Amino acid sequence: MYQEFFRLQWIGVAIFASLNIAYTNQTPTKLVARDGPPAPRPKPTMGWNSFYPLGCEANVNRKDLLWHADLMDQKGFIKAGYKTFIVECGWERDLKIKEDYKIEYRPWKKAHWSLQKPDKPDTLAANLNPKGLGLGLGTWGGKQLCARTNDEGSGVDPLSNADDYLTYLVNVRGAAYLSHRPCDLASPARLQNIDQATELNGRYIEMENIISRHAFQSKLFYATGQWGASPKATKTEVNSQRIADDTVDSWNSFIRTINALYPYSLQNQGPYNDLGWLQVGDNKLSMVEKITQFSFWAAAKSPLIFSSDISRLGQAEIDTLQNPGAIAINQDDLGQTITLKHRYPADMDVWSGPLKDGNTVAVIISWSNDATTKNIRLDDLGFSSAHIFDVMTGKDLGVINEVYTSKVEAHGSLFLKLTETKPAPEKKFITFPAEQAEIIGSAQIRTTSRGVKVVSNLQADGKSALRWNNVPGSKSGWTLVKFAYINAELSPGNMDDSKLNFKHTSIVINGNNESPFYADMPITGLTWDDMAEGFLVSLPLKPGNENTILIRGEAGQPAPDFHLLSVEQTE
Template sequence: MGYNPYNAFLCDTTEAQYHTQAQALISLGLDKLGYNYFNLHEKDCGWQGTARNSTGGFTWNTAALPSGVPALSNFVHGLGLKFGLYSVGGFFSCDFVGGTAHWLGSLNHEAADAVTFANWGADYLKYDNCYAVNQTDFVDFNPPIDIKTHYTTMRDALAKSGRNILFSACEWGVQDPARWPGTDVANSWRISNDIGPPASWDNLFRIINQVVPITQFAGPGGWNDLDMLEVGNTGLTTAEQQTHFAFWAAIKSPLFVSTDLTKISADALAILKNTRIIGVNQDSLGKSISFKRRYTNDHDVWSGPLSDGSTVVVALNLQSTSRQVTLSLADVGFASATATDLITGASLGQLTNSYTTTLAGHGTIILKLTNATPSPKPTFTFYPAAVSTNTLSGGATTRVVNSSVTVVGFIGNGPGTLTFNSVDGGSSGGTKLVSFDYINADVTFTNTACSNCRNAFVSVNGGTGVQVQMPISGQSWDILLSGYLVSLSGFKPGKTNTVEISNPSAFTPDFFRMGVAN
């Protein structure tokens, strides 16, 4: 937890503003809540120098920091805060300047730079990924080299620097750092492209989809980093800022404030100072919430355990308008529980089966559940996708993933369809809970109509197709996401049902199997 001025000031941060923001962090009482790291800005802003000194050492930009980095470090430490620096595992920093004016990077200078940073009193190093391949390509989201080695080299250099420096890997989720695993390399790892600026709901949703398949890799000592907070900045409503903060906290992302603290609104400050939600983020168990269910174009449900045996639940309103949202306790495995609203602190008493409340557009429920009674777990009859009894048409085809997994891909994009035949609707038919196991590695680093997700349209017995929005399962086409749930109506009694998957305008995920609840 801490502060980084980048989202607020971009490249306009002055030495005086560093002092002002650090002092504001103290005067607002944020340091007492855990916001203890105060970091230099990053990217093209250039706190760094453009040339090394006579001994090859790292330098700073004397125009931006006339008193120097050591003096700023001493100032920050004098306030009782920890001091963070920024560098790059590439030839140059993340700037657009070009020519000979590039700000310094640390590639091939890791050992010397780590010692320099330690001597300057650094407690934290954010390590970016620009110009990592060569001296001309600013950003490469599909680099032809193993980026991990840039980070392990700096990790080892920091370990030998003589100072305990928290290491934050910022390679934008390229090459899936959570699965390195990230805990072997850094204390946190960015999972996505930048959150902004400018801030937007689309940016948040892109990042939320990208973290779906990797929540299990977070834990004490190593965390999925969803990027700095936009709370307090323009572009998000108050409700969206609350959702942003609550979700980042519950996913156990580092919480770095990045707004002008001298102008922060009372509403934004209250969001950042919510000790109940901060407590979820800092819970000693260190378990992230995980994805439970998406009601497409309606709401998401996520949950995870806390150290006291309770469960935190986050439900996101996916619509942009204020409306009632109903949380089904069965989606998080419970029939009843005692609930506390972690935004307001209000006790909601004993909940049975569900909880309905009014949420603003893109607003959030974040509840702490105790004394929970488990709900019965559904059982499923499974139907593999790649079997001869199903119907593949319009270009849909099978693909062998490994010895135990064969999927059907090239579904959608117009004519491609997969139809499961002879599906059992049970003795009464009607509405059934259906589970899908699929692969979707359609990763994007920019906002699209379905950022880090794909849509499928699922039709039972020729009925109207139901849109099902499916997040990525990983960054490669051999990683399954299992147990994606959707309720589908139109089943008939007996084993004569058909379930068709299509998409008229884009490809769906590749499907491994479907399960129908018994």
Template sequence: MEILESPGLDIFSDSETFVALQALAFVGLNNDLERTPAMGWNPYNAFLCSTTEEQYLTAASNLIDTGLKSLGYEYFNFDCGWQGTNRTASGTITWNETRIPSGIPALGQHVHGLGFKFGVYSDAGYYSCDFVNGQAHWIGSLGYELSDAKTFTSWGADYLKYDNCYSVSPTDFVDDYPPIRLEVIVFSFPSSNNADSSKSKPHYTAMRDALAGTGRPVAFSMCEWGVQDPARWAPAVGNSWRIANDIGPPPSWDNVFRIINQVVPITGFAGPGAWNDLDLLEVGNEGLSVAEQASHFAFWAAAKSPLLVSTDLTSPAESTLTILKNTRIIALNQDPLGTSITFKRRYTNDYDVWAGPLADGSTVAVLLNWQNSSRSLTFDLSDVGFESAEAIDLWTGDNLAAHGSLVLKLADGAEAPAPSFFYYPAAASSSVIAGGASTRVVNSTVTVVGYIGMGGTLTFTNVDGGTTGGTKLVSLDYINADYTFTNTACSNCRNAWVSVNGGEAVQVQMPISGQSWDIKFSGYYVGLSDFIPGANNTVEFSNPNNAWAPDMQFENCYCRNE
């Protein structure tokens, strides 16, 4: 726990620099593609795995007629269901002649003739994904990477979406929880169907190298749903990588919340040529309100996710095109600096604040309304490091709709002084660890307190409330690897209830810090009241709802009024 009043304190000693919420030096895939995130169209959220040639042809025309192509939506991509179920005698992949009667080469030529880049789909497993429990037996590329890469590029492919179904065995549809490996290690290179299919990375490096060997530039989109913490190894393998399970169909605000929590610890791992992929866009599809669709689009854009429209554009609603064609939001996504917004502050059950730099020296701030009603919102510039700034609203309007977003471009900002804190280690002898809570050592160097909740509590004592007491800014360092690929009561987050001096407990909703229990989040800010002047305050952490809170390392308290 940390309290801010002494500006000269160092946050970490050398012994405390264990794996923290910071990326290593960014190294992207060296194929000179996707220097900004891909924009285009994919049929999956509209048509699942049953898209026909007629629907593909209609969609290509719709992208032109709606004006979306002229705004940068240039990739026209396939998804599951186009493949045949048997290879030729020479091992060449085939297509479903009922769905694609003219053949893939002809369809690719048509797409190129319209000025689009052409994207194909395959799978890093025995079969591709389907909706009939693996009985479709659509051909996957595992063990045929060289052959399929040559075939795809001979068809004119400019983009490959590479899925992850049946990558463990011909009968295991999805393996959501393979062993997590954080370090970048050398895997045995797969050369046949006897590959070590319990680990995702070698499947993807095999296709990366096969594509490179063709000599044709092909953007490589890795669709492994965020398993095995790909942001920590994928930048040198693919141009983008999925960071989470599907957003739909059907889409929901809960899905959006789950994905946003999952990207919190990995925004710094992406950059020009290699991007965190938050999944296809659901703008235009039932399940999200218009305000939710706008928030979804704006967040994806500012987080530098690929923007792949995935709706039927035959008769799009006016609101759909208004969102997808907002050139100011598109410009955030295509900003040449290529830096994602990062998590700044969460006001639990209220709103989030995210922000990041742009190439022109300005800053974009994205505020997400978690409340289920329209409301006004006061934005504290200090949450993004400013005392003052000129602001441009990249949407329009004053009130913030239910689950709406405020997207501001901030220029000429005057920097606010950085807060500095008094630090209180969770495992200090002055802390009270009770009810089943206990300490553990991380990487042989740092002691944290876990098993908070289920009756376990952690209480910091002798916390200084400064000269005035009242409400203080508190910064938390914690570890939470409770990641999930499905929606839960707190998807990809954990709750802590924090009470000062026995007062009313405040709920603090804390996203994952990573997919391993040795990666911490530093600097989660929360305002806490009920402090009294002097150094006799107590701060208790618990979770009364039969659930766990994160593991705590520090509470850091800033002795000023919030």
């Protein structure tokens, strides 16, 4: 049922695709990049969200909410670090139910709370705080800009006074976390069109200015939805940002989200990249897939927020969510995400990142539909040897030289910590610009707004292509080739499995059209000016300088725009 990274079209051939990324100066992605909030930087939020178990209607009531708060205590979640209790929706209106069951004793009216003090001091936060929980609230903060349906938010008015609104939530209602989602479904146009992006970003900027003006940074964790590509997003004080639409309970959704992380993963500081809610409880994911998602979220320093009926969680799910090793990685003081180092199509992804103590964390994801043995090359991570530990089990795997071999379950993962590392030899490359290659069919050269020349319009029509001639190969039979490219074809939402934030790209070596190699190239940013340099593939080039490399679209998708390729110098 689910798309498997075009597994059937790979015909069992795994190319070695590695990533060492850099960006051109002042791309729209960098315009979205934000400086981090003032020190001390908060850790990624860990908590529970009411949306899936309670929805947004009458079930959002004090009785059921406090029952889940008690379960968080009884099941050990608060002790493990899950200390934020988020009411996602349903609290901003009159619930029309018995007074004792309302979330607050003075209900919402016409999409804005009364700014008077509550009739009674018994707020929801007053019940949560003694348990060690902070109150979180989800809000549009006014009208919905990106309604999923025609009538969604039709009765919601703009905030008449955003300053009073936020001050009331923090000082009177005791909110410690604010999830701000003025764009419920961020379409590519909303993120890529400068006017639409500016309108969206303006809502966030207004809220963060209020936070700064009232010095709420120490009181409130400010989490936003996706930002658009707009110059207004040059700086921010937000603590986390969504990098994709909502993650749902499918393997394809996981694929879509990790590809969306790619252009954001190179920012050393700034907002945490919020990958969405952890999918646990009764859903379509296997337990192995749930562990893979949790491991990746933890290593990426995403907020760890789950939205499930806690009473229905199995012990394996509870143990996974409360794994102390994974939580320690997620809460590491450096707070830096992992980046994609090496993608082996139809086989595995290798991601890694640094820790505060100088060690390295790595997550290996298996794309195989069966349990398989994985050979993890340490030079993918930049090392020749390392002392390796399994994060989830705490097991000492010993000192490993060059290759670590392990069996991994279908859609499973390895979550590793590497210490005592020794660096691998540095690789050197010779560069061939795309504009000097052979441009075939409807392909054409264009110049980005940054003055960078790329070859674009590489349609999957069997006629259009980009071919480099006289490419040198190594004597070993495999040669490392590095591409600089642009891909801003964003997924239109979380239900379209035809677009998962990557392009399946065909690479034909020496005219062998019957057996092409494939590379699954993630998005590189929000617009077609955002270029990534360093997508590394290992190709079977012949010794000498007579090789050809041809790029074309595949499976109905145009290929990315290409700027250059670089070939490793081995002699």
